[in-house]
Amino acid sequence: MTTTTTAPPMLSLRNGVAGYGPTTVLDGLSFDVHPGERLAMIGRNGVGKTTALRAVMGLVPLRSGSLHFLGQDIAKLQPHQRADLGLGYVPQTRDIFPSLTVEENLLAGLKRRPRSALDEAYTLFPRLAERRRNGGTQLSGGEQQMLSVARALLGRPRLLLLDEPLEGLAPLIRLELLRAFAQMAEQTGIATIIVEQQVDEALQYAQRAVILDHGTVVHTAPANELLNDGDTLERWVGMAVH
Numbered sequence: 001m002t003t004t005t006t007a008p009p010m011l012s013l014r015n016g017v018a019g020y021g022p023t024t025v026l027d028g029l030s031f032d033v034h035p036g037e038r039l040a041m042i043g044r045n046g047v048g049k050t051t052a053l054r055a056v057m058g059l060v061p062l063r064s065g066s067l068h069f070l071g072q073d074i075a076k077l078q079p080h081q082r083a084d085l086g087l088g089y090v091p092q093t094r095d096i097f098p099s100l101t102v103e104e105n106l107l108a109g110l111k112r113r114p115r116s117a118l119d120e121a122y123t124l125f126p127r128l129a130e131r132r133r134n135g136g137t138q139l140s141g142g143e144q145q146m147l148s149v150a151r152a153l154l155g156r157p158r159l160l161l162l163d164e165p166l167e168g169l170a171p172l173i174r175l176e177l178l179r180a181f182a183q184m185a186e187q188t189g190i191a192t193i194i195v196e197q198q199v200d201e202a203l204q205y206a207q208r209a210v211i212l213d214h215g216t217v218v219h220t221a222p223a224n225e226l227l228n229d230g231d232t233l234e235r236w237v238g239m240a241v242h
């Protein structure tokens with residue numbers, strides 16, 4: 001007799017409810033991420049995408065619902081404890097230290113790893129190697145984003161949460177970043193959730209997508225299927241892809 005086993009999800013949010021003050025933003029949100037998976041999370045402005053990532057990271061408390069990561073209940077853990085377990089987060093605002101150089105910013109992400117680990121970041125983002133002595137403020141928007149992502153990666157997360165990493169960047173830089181993300185995913189086996197307004201680019205990067213509306217998942221589909229489903233995108237995201 002043969003048995004088929006499906007690998008359990010690495011992250012699982014069930015019926016998550018969260019908000020700010022009297023406002024409920026996440027309203028029964030459920031989704032899974034599988035090991036090594038690239039998941040796109042899309043939806044109109046204000047539907048709760050950033051709040052969802054913040055709730056996973058522990059920056060917004062869950063009022064109810066359950067959250068498991070690598071088999072462990074993490075709903076009550078502090079953000080730094082979740083980071084230690086393997087969750088990495090690159091917030092929408094690129095939170096690099098502007099007064100520090102590229103290299104100093106990266107050193108701040110090393111935690112207990114040797115300095116030689118910086119080579120991983122420089123291999124993935126050669127642009128950062130060229131600019132290692134430059135101050136954070138001397139970087140272009142794309143380079144700042146690379147630095148944010150590279151620094152998060154040095155903590156060796158198993159799941160990286162990327163909040164609109166392409167926002168405000170020129171098309172060529174977006175392409176370069178997406179290529180670096182794909183290379184990173186292939187080389188490290190890391191799983192990613194990418195939140196994006198640039199829906200077509202996110203769907204090209206991702207394998208699967210969840211669409212949020214009013215703090216809940218309204219549609220789940222393989223990314224390549226959704227790319228060709230203009231009706232669904234028009235309905236829930238309000239934009240056609242080209």
Ligand SMILES: Nc1ncnc2c1ncn2[C@@H]1O[C@H](COP(=O)(O)OP(=O)(O)O)[C@@H](O)[C@H]1O
Nearest residue numbers: 020023025043044045046047048049050051052
């Ligand atoms: N710190 C906050 N305090 C109060 N309301 C907030 C805060 N952050 C976000 N919101 C509100 O929560 C809703 C969801 O926001 P957000 O999760 O940022 O959505 P998205 O990332 O999908 O654009 C919005 O209505 C937003 O105005």
Ligand SMILES: [Mg+2]
Nearest residue numbers: 049050051092
């Ligand atoms: Mg947002």
